[in-house]
Amino acid sequence: MKIREAGIDYIDKTLGRLYNGLSMLMVSDSFSMNDADRLAALFALNFLEKGGAVISVHTNLPFNIIQKQVEKNYSHGKNEVFQKAVTEGRFHFLSLVSSENRINTSYNVLKSVREIANDPNRIVYEINDVKNRIRQDFPDTLILVTYTNISSSIIDFDSRTVLKMIRRLVLDAKREGYIFLGTANRDVHESTVTNTLNHIVDYAMNFSLETIYDQKHTYVYVSKTPLLKEAHKILNQRVAYHFSSDNFITLFPLYPSFDELKESMSFNEWGQISVLGWNHIITPIQTLTIFLDSVEKLFGHEKNQEILFDLGRKVGVGAARLVESGLQISDEKLFLEVLKYNTAAGWGRLLSTEGSIDGGKLKIAGISTVALSYGRSDHPVCTFIAGGLAGILKVATKKDWSARETKCIAMGNELCEFELELK
Incomplete structure (x- = not known):
């Protein structure tokens, strides 16, 4: 044997x-x-x-x-x-x-x-x-x-x-x-x-x-x-x-990414926090989870999924362009650096990836701060993040991607898992 x-x-x-x-x-x-x-x-x-x-x-x-x-x-x-x-x-x-x-x-x-x-x-x-x-x-x-x-x-x-x-x-x-x-x-x-x-x-x-x-x-x-x-x-x-x-x-090591993020951060007399040249707002995660829960109650689950995915995609595009302009990088390296930026910003942690951008298919597993803070749910709650991943890939590849969450910590899974595919 x-x-x-x-x-x-x-x-x-x-x-x-x-x-x-x-x-x-x-x-x-x-x-x-x-x-x-x-x-x-x-x-x-x-x-x-x-x-x-x-x-x-x-x-x-x-x-x-x-x-x-x-x-x-x-x-x-x-x-x-x-x-x-x-x-x-x-x-x-x-x-x-x-x-x-x-x-x-x-x-x-x-x-x-x-x-x-x-x-x-x-x-x-x-x-x-x-x-x-x-x-x-x-x-x-x-x-x-x-x-x-x-x-x-x-x-x-x-x-x-x-x-x-x-x-x-x-x-x-x-x-x-x-x-x-x-x-x-x-x-x-x-x-x-x-x-x-x-x-x-x-x-x-x-x-x-x-x-x-x-x-x-x-x-x-x-x-x-x-x-x-x-x-x-x-x-x-x-x-x-x-x-x-x-x-x-x-x-992957986080400390260099976090140090880069801190070095690019500034605070002015108007009460504005700037990171990589863009203004940011620091707010407790509960603010976002309350918002997500309120939107679903107002519009229902299906419409809520559409709204959050589209919003996440636009935010992902913005984050990718922010990192792209700040670090002067592109393609797959841009995708990974944006994920590092989002991790350092408190959105969660990338743990593993399967597939490749060139192959048009990716499976991403990680820990989502949203899911950890949301509470128990009978459905995935990281649609906003799925949209964000699709937006980041759109900037990195100049092509549209679909994305869906197949496992979620809020549902009792150990990790959140996302499947992304080139359209």
Whole structure:
């Protein structure tokens, strides 16, 4: 069996492909530790979905908590994948407990769930035992071993002992052809331990926290990759990120766009705020949502959709011409810069795009401030934004586009999604 993709775009692009014997590490600080663990779990779920087997090692974490985390953080489809793998015996859970905390009776009737003594030699023995059982039941199945929070083991034992154990697991992976993935918290031990872990593995990601404009922002970067030719483009390039139930989405940097917007902003004695040479009004988002709700009550849903789309299209044209004249750019670059401008102006966040302007079709997913503030709705509420996207593309391509919102946060979807097509 071959599994070549993680199913997580950022990892697939910065790693290249999965291969037998690969070792991976996700390092975080205390603030972003849950994010590293969540991404590792998503990696494991995708691995199970592709038919692989997973051995998951945790410290003092009952299996029922893992089940609840899967139900809470991931979609119904991913939860079904997990339950199926547990039932079939392709998922094995090893809970590390100290001798004084160990209970005599099993807390789960599943043979694939067991408590083991928190001892490095015992851990390696149990992992090898489970690998042998999996190979007997599923001879051609690729195995992933995940070790959640290696740092916890370092607290229980000395760092030298744990590093020796991890190195052994990594070497076993290379020799036997399975994949190893660990997570670690750099805040709980000296930097030399983290550096050694990075040195041992083939691929390493780092999560961290930065405070900008008094706001806390998490980001991720790759500190080691097998992609030698691309390494200089990838290493230590920080990007923001967002979790959906089944995906990990990296975001384009906002801070340069926000700085450019601030630099172009001025305030005069007439009480006017100018941005990129055009006057702006700063108003709470509730003003817009009240307006949108009032227009729909006055004209009805269908007519309201026509009015808002047309208004949004005109506003989109105006925003595109504003950025076009201020930054002296055009075409696809103009489209992306206008989206950055709108993000910096508080309209929401672009998360992903599919298709191309040249191909005449685009699918855009993001977070809409309008939808977040609107409240619950039985229909999409970002028609104004859909019109805006069509207007921006009209200026960027000099051609007319159709646009419609197919998913909306106000309807309970995780993201707002828009489909745009050249007329």
